[in-house]
Amino acid sequence: MKDVKKYIGLVLIMIMIVSLFAGFYGAPYAGAANDQQKIDVMLVVDASTSMNSSDKQKVANEAMKMFVDMTSEQGDKIGVMAYTDQIVREKALLKIEGPEDKGELKRFIDQVARGPYTDIAVGVAESVKVLERSGEPDHSPMIVLLADGNNSLPKERTQEQSDKELQAAVSQAKAAGIPIYTIGLNADGKLNKQVLQGLSDDTGGKAFVTSSADDLPRILSEIFADQLKLKVIPLTALTGNGQFQEVTVSIPNGNVIEGNISIISGKPVEVKLVDPAGKERPVPSDGVLYSTSNAYSLIKLLKPEQGDWKLQVKGASKDKIDINLVFNYDLQLAVKPVAGPFKKGGKVDIEAQLESNGQALGDPDLYKGMTSKLVVTDIDAGTTTELPMTNGGDLFSGVFEIPESRNYELVVRVEDNSFFRESEPLQINAGGGAAKPSSTPPATSGQVPASEKEGLNWPLVIGGLALLILLAVAAWYALALVKRNNKGFYGQFIIEIHDEDTGERTSPQYKKLSGFKGKLKLHQLLQLAPEFAETDKIVFRPGKDSVFILNQSGCLIEKSGRAFDAAKGKELKNNDRIKISLQAVHKSIILDYIN
Structure with a gap:
């Protein structure tokens, strides 16, 4: 442990030195924060006979096919893997070049058969290897695992062996930056949530649970949103009446690459589409793709015109129809560089612009309706504040007034109702933990500098001492910061969401906290x-x-029926339960803490 701290300290010292020079000579360019628009994904499914009860309706197949349909029409790479206690079928990563490639993948999915055993370690380990071996360097890798989380091992395989191999695969995925998103299939109520949640928590993915294809649009949309910095836009829920009913689909700007409209219904639907000019567009047709399956219909608009499209849906009488929308954008967020040196009381002007393929975008229609904020992290104090920024119609601007002689990290975040983007962080060194460079008084005319009299370069000596002090203080601050930001959580939360209008409540969700450190938002x-x-x-x-x-x-927070004032922070101990009443929607969240 001491050696680890030693090396961490050395690395942090080097970072502090680089930050110091950045403070003197200006912060580096802060561009888009890993805005990968293409993905490499392995769809991995448990193909054991136990799925006959945990996935009676073959929701896993529908989920994989819908995921294929939602991906970009060109450029993404998708592979499919079915496992029992061995890999029974595998489709290598296929680069999508058009509808034919997607059709090939969906036909492969429908041919997956089921076998007698299951070993989740086999599927995870092999899918990680495939992504590391065949993934594109400029794509975002990910795994979507559909399983019930339970093992059924042959006699020659022990649970200990499986656990060890699974942990090794998870460590490999984490090191390679491969998040694992899990969809737990629970038709028979025997889901092993803990295993699937652990896979997602340990690799930076997310865990979902479903027993019905009805949940697929929400689940798959959230996976897309998490990976590509998008937002899910729920459109109007309909009840079929045997007639066409109209829903407006608004395309906000010309930077939408694709618009995915998912339609979930118990029975087949008919659809019509009218573009912003009032012209009916056949479905499918040029620029309008249409996919259907047992559980869903999906319309994909390619480079759609800006404006209000009209979607008309005709469903069977009393059939519930849910419609969701997810856009894909070719947008990044870049912050203009700022010049130092920085000091307490100084003002730093921050400007950020949206970019496409490295070119700044100044279209007012694109910026309309967007909000922006400057997220300021005081690195020395470990606190974060948010400052509003101004939307100028072609850029976002704000001012950061340096409150103390400390180190700061600035990130610009912009969002509207369909996506969000964050910039790379700007480092501002205003003297936090760093001694100010010493300056030697100029020599008086006619005098010989002392350094020349004694044969020593005193400015160099003084500068060296100052650097040593800088390094010592920087190391102290850095190690203290690492300790604070790496303090782990204990226990878990059990979360239920209540609809105050209908009285309905969701099934309890178990959220292990061991994968989080330093700080955690309820929204996460x-x-x-x-x-x-x-x-x-x-x-x-x-x-x-x-x-x-x-x-x-x-939000109002209550504990034991009384208002629970947590404005300045309150401690939750084992078995504490609180109720959080939301303001924007008429729902509440029941949260139990167990350690």
């Missing part, structure tokens, strides 16, 4: 669902066998 636990955006200001920090909750939102 709710999978960043736009409906619960206000919970982004409800923050948890780890305590000693407890957690502390800080409520900076307008």
Whole structure:
């Protein structure tokens, strides 16, 4: 442990030195934060006979086919793998060049048969290897695993061997930056949530549970949103009446690459589409793709015209029809470089623009309706604040006034109702933990500098001492910061969401906290669902066998029927239960803490 701290300290010292020079000579260019628009994905499915009960309706197949349909029409790479206690069928990563490639993948999915055993380690380990071996270097890799989380091993294989291989595969995925998204199939109520949740938590993915194809649009949309920095837009829910009913699909700007409209219904539907000019567009036709399956219909608009499209849907009488929309954008966010040196009380002008393929975009229609904020992290104090920025119609601007002689990290975040983007962080060194460079007084005319009299270069000596002090203080600050930001959470939350209008409640969701460190937002636990955006200001920090909750939102929090004032932070201990009443929607969240 001491050696680890030693090396961490050395690395952080080097970072602090680089930050110091950045403070003197200006921060580097801050561009898009890993905005990969293409993905390499392995769709991995448990093909054991136990799935006959945990996935009676073959929801896994429908999910994989819908995922294939939602991916980009060109450029993404998709592979499919079915496993029992061995790999029984595998489709190598296929680069999508058109509808024919997607059709080939979906036919392969429908041919997957089931076998007697299952070993989740086999499927995960092999899919990680495929992505590392065949993935594109400029694509974002990911795994979507559909399983019930249970093993059924042959006699020659022990659970200990499987667990060891699974842990090794998870470590490999984490090191390679491959998140694992899990969809737990629970038709028979025997889902092993803990295993699937652990896979997602350990690799930076997310875990979902379903027993019905009805949940697929929400689940798959959230996976896309998480990977490509998008948002799910729920459109109007309909009840079929045997007639065409109209829904407006608004295309906000010309930078939409694709618009995915998913339609879920119990029975087949008919659809019509009218473009913003009022012209009916055949479905399918040029620029309008249409996919159907047993569980869904999906319309994909390629480079759609800006404006209001009209979708007309005709469903069977009393049939529930859910419609969701997910866009894909060719947009990044870049911040203009800022010049130092920086000091307490100084003002730093921040400007950011949206870019496409490295070219700045100044279209007012694109910026219309977007909000922006500057997220400021005081690295020395370990605190974060948010400052509003101004949308100028072609750029976002704001001013950061340096409050203290410390180190800061600035990130610009912009969003509208369909996507969000974050910039690369700007480092601002305003003297946090760093001694100011010493300057030697100029020599008086006619005098010989002392350094020349004694044969020593005193400015160099003084500068060296100052650097040593800088390194010592920087190391102290850095190690303290690492300790604070790496403090882990204990226990888990059990979350239920209540609809106050209907009285309905969701099944309990178990959220293990061991994968989080330093700080956790409730919105993260709710999978960043736009409906619960206000919970982004409800923050948890780890305590000693407890957690502390800080409520900076307008939500009412109650404990034992009484208002629970967490504006300045409150401790939650084992078996504490709180109720959080949301303001934007008429719903509440019941949260139990167990350690």
